[in-house]
Amino acid sequence: MKSLGSIRRSFAPWSDPASKPFISFKNVTKTFGDFVAVDNLSLDIFTREFFALLGASGCGKSTLLRMLAGFEQPSSGEIILDGQSLAGIPPYKRPVNMMFQSYALFPHMTVESNVAFGLKQDGMPKADIAERVDQMLKLVKLDKFAKRKPHQLSGGQRQRVALARSIAKRPKVLLLDEPLGALDKKLREETQFELMDLQQQLGLTFVVVTHDQEEAMTMADRIAVMAHGKVIQVATPPEIYEAPNSRFVADFIGDVNIFDGTVSAVSDGFVRIETEGGLSIKVASQETPAVGGKAGFAVRPEKIRVGNTQPACAPLNAAQGVVWDIGYLGDMTVFHVKLGDGRVVKASSLNAVRLVEDPIGYDQDVWVWFDENAGVVLRD
Amino acid sequence: MSKFGSAIFNRLVIIIPYAWLLVFFLIPFFIVFRISLSETAVAMPPYLPVFNWDDGLSGIFDGIRQFSIANYLWLTEDSLYINAYGSSLWIAGVSTLLTLMIAYPIAYAMAQAPGSIRPTLLMLVILPFWTSFLIRVYAWIAILKPEGLFNQLLLTLGLIDQPLIILNTNWAIYIGIVYSYLPFMVLPIYSALEKMDHSLTEAAQDLGCTPISAFWQVTFRLSMPGVIAGCMLVFIPAVGEFVIPDLLGGSETLMIGKTLWNEFNANRDWPVSSAVATILLLILVVPIMFFQQAQAKADSEGR
Numbered sequence: 104m105k106s107l108g109s110i111r112r113s114f115a116p117w118s119d120p121a122s123k124p125f126i127s128f129k130n131v132t133k134t135f136g137d138f139v140a141v142d143n144l145s146l147d148i149f150t151r152e153f154f155a156l157l158g159a160s161g162c163g164k165s166t167l168l169r170m171l172a173g174f175e176q177p178s179s180g181e182i183i184l185d186g187q188s189l190a191g192i193p194p195y196k197r198p199v200n201m202m203f204q205s206y207a208l209f210p211h212m213t214v215e216s217n218v219a220f221g222l223k224q225d226g227m228p229k230a231d232i233a234e235r236v237d238q239m240l241k242l243v244k245l246d247k248f249a250k251r252k253p254h255q256l257s258g259g260q261r262q263r264v265a266l267a268r269s270i271a272k273r274p275k276v277l278l279l280d281e282p283l284g285a286l287d288k289k290l291r292e293e294t295q296f297e298l299m300d301l302q303q304q305l306g307l308t309f310v311v312v313t314h315d316q317e318e319a320m321t322m323a324d325r326i327a328v329m330a331h332g333k334v335i336q337v338a339t340p341p342e343i344y345e346a347p348n349s350r351f352v353a354d355f356i357g358d359v360n361i362f363d364g365t366v367s368a369v370s371d372g373f374v375r376i377e378t379e380g381g382l383s384i385k386v387a388s389q390e391t392p393a394v395g396g397k398a399g400f401a402v403r404p405e406k407i408r409v410g411n412t413q414p415a416c417a418p419l420n421a422a423q424g425v426v427w428d429i430g431y432l433g434d435m436t437v438f439h440v441k442l443g444d445g446r447v448v449k450a451s452s453l454n455a456v457r458l459v460e461d462p463i464g465y466d467q468d469v470w471v472w473f474d475e476n477a478g479v480v481l482r483d
Numbered sequence: 484m485s486k487f488g489s490a491i492f493n494r495l496v497i498i499i500p501y502a503w504l505l506v507f508f509l510i511p512f513f514i515v516f517r518i519s520l521s522e523t524a525v526a527m528p529p530y531l532p533v534f535n536w537d538d539g540l541s542g543i544f545d546g547i548r549q550f551s552i553a554n555y556l557w558l559t560e561d562s563l564y565i566n567a568y569g570s571s572l573w574i575a576g577v578s579t580l581l582t583l584m585i586a587y588p589i590a591y592a593m594a595q596a597p598g599s600i601r602p603t604l605l606m607l608v609i610l611p612f613w614t615s616f617l618i619r620v621y622a623w624i625a626i627l628k629p630e631g632l633f634n635q636l637l638l639t640l641g642l643i644d645q646p647l648i649i650l651n652t653n654w655a656i657y658i659g660i661v662y663s664y665l666p667f668m669v670l671p672i673y674s675a676l677e678k679m680d681h682s683l684t685e686a687a688q689d690l691g692c693t694p695i696s697a698f699w700q701v702t703f704r705l706s707m708p709g710v711i712a713g714c715m716l717v718f719i720p721a722v723g724e725f726v727i728p729d730l731l732g733g734s735e736t737l738m739i740g741k742t743l744w745n746e747f748n749a750n751r752d753w754p755v756s757s758a759v760a761t762i763l764l765l766i767l768v769v770p771i772m773f774f775q776q777a778q779a780k781a782d783s784e785g786r
Contacts, residue, residue: 173688205680207682207683224690268690272691
């Protein structure tokens with residue numbers, strides 16, 4: 104059997120101009136009174152994709168999902184699913200199912216009848232329903248709990264019932280609203296991988312809404328980072344992390360140091376930026392900002408190195424400072440280094456060797472530096 | 484507080500409701516039950532036997548030997564009582580159903596209303612209690628009588644050319660009961676609907692239910708505890724209702740509350756009226772006990 108990874112690596116319909124999107128948001132706007140929840144948004148999602156809508160609360164991601172489910176109608180624009188416009192189609196006629204954040208399990212029904220509910224509405228023969236329910240409960244490993252009521256289950260088990268119920272009808276698209284939000288950390292991590300396996304097994308298109316960037320990074324094929332009703336960037340997790348297209352995305356995903364300054368030279372794929380604090384940055388960049396203009400340089404903490412001796416690249420991409428704070432996280436250590444101009448740079452290093460006395464201590468004078476490929480230039 | 488002290492406190496707290504029931508329900512009930520086994524007498528009190536503690540135990544046994552179920556047999560012989568029970572149950576049943584049909588949409592609308600105006604709506608439901616019950620029932624006489632407001636309105640609108648006879652019919656009683664007991668139906672249903680997770684109906688629709696079918700399969704089904712509580716709060720007092728049939732009903736209206744009142748006051752027959760009251764209690768309490776047992780069983784089945 105091929106591993107998940109090998110299937111995933113070759114899966115990139117969004118970069119193939121010949122492939123047709125399965126779900127298309129076309130200039131969709133949704134307003135509630137004066138409030139613009141979704142602002143002229145266009146977005147394509149492909150068959151069998153695991154797509155994540157990521158953003159802070161109130162960014163419009165849930166509204167987008169609810170429009171796909173049919174609980175909200177777009178104020179303008181159009182949503183196309185599998186070549187068909189969804190305008191005017193009520194929720195109960197859409198080939199999509201949703202897993203609710205609160206799970207929305209029917210408290211008066213057993214696990215079994217919860218899973219059977221959707222099939223019953225379709226008028227499926229009783230024997231077929233029983234078979235499908237059994238199959239679904241085995242899939243989520245809850246076949247022993249079929250006769251229980253939701254209130255007799257743990258949070259994790261309820262989450263599985265909700266999942267089984269939402270995939271029982273074999274929808275074309277499964278919508279997941281903060282699917283792991285109510286689980287504790289350990290269970291959440293396990294369930295992330297289970298969801299990914301399940302999606303591969305069933306060959307469904309998943310659209311998941313989450314505010315948890317780690318969750319989105321782990322599970323999704325592509326992530327749409329949203330803010331104020333707009334999509335800021337749509338890309339694969341590595342692209343989002345390593346090549347954020349804006350200050351917002353760089354800042355929203357993970358930890359980042361952003362150095363602002365004036366562009367002093369652009370040549371041969373390199374950009375040079377001088378910051379007010381006296382740091383000279385020369386980095387490889389596909390962006391070509393105008394010389395003399397303002398630009399920022401974003402670099403992740405794990406790509407900044409800390410040491411006692413002056414690096415070879417100095418004076419470029421290097422600065423001197425004092426260790427201000429040290430955070431030991433187990434797998435890695437985070438250093439906060441205060442530079443001459445008072446700004447604090449975050450740098451982290453992996454603790455690959457056990458119990459090594461770290462040569463870097465509090466209040467020590469150190470150098471911080473980074474490679475010319477360590478980060479991205481952000482145009483303002 | 485010491486552990487011992489808190490144990491006593493806990494026990495005391497549990498005893499209070501039992502003591503209340505004992506003093507204000509069980510003891511009065513046994514007094515009524517004891518009178519129902521006696522016979523009428525022109526005396527003070529107007530029944531026999533009367534226990535005299537001076538006679539000692541043998542006197543009490545003598546008294547107990549005189550007890551008889553003659554009054555209960557009497558209730559079965561005279562069709563008046565059976566008819567009164569039957570008609571009371573019927574009127575209370577119809578009124579409860581009508582109240583439910585009016586109260587449910589009100590409660591539903593209240594639960595769907597924006598959170599900011601819900602307290603106001605709740606207040607409006609409770610507001611009639613601020614006026615005396617008796618005055619409100621009298622007001623219905625003024626509304627329903629042939630030359631009353633309701634008939635005036637219909638006549639002015641040209642919908643009828645003869646005043647409708649509503650007052651002193653069973654219809655007036657239905658109207659009176661529905662009006663008076665509406666809040667008791669609205670409040671429990673509202674409280675059941677209000678705490679319901681809205682995403683449940685969305686989930687039902689997402690799984691293929693039309694909004695109407697989602698309502699019946701999920702919303703209504705989950706509001707059943709409220710519906711049952713409301714129906715009991717209306718049905719039980721309505722069966723024994725005296726004021727409404729007396730003021731709004733006609734001479735033909737037969738309700739057990741009125742019969743009881745007649746036996747007690749007009750006929751001065753305490754034993755028979757006590758028997759009437761005891762049977763009424765049995766008619767109401769026994770089905771409720773069975774129902775609650777069934778509910779408890781259904782609740783524990785899933786465990």
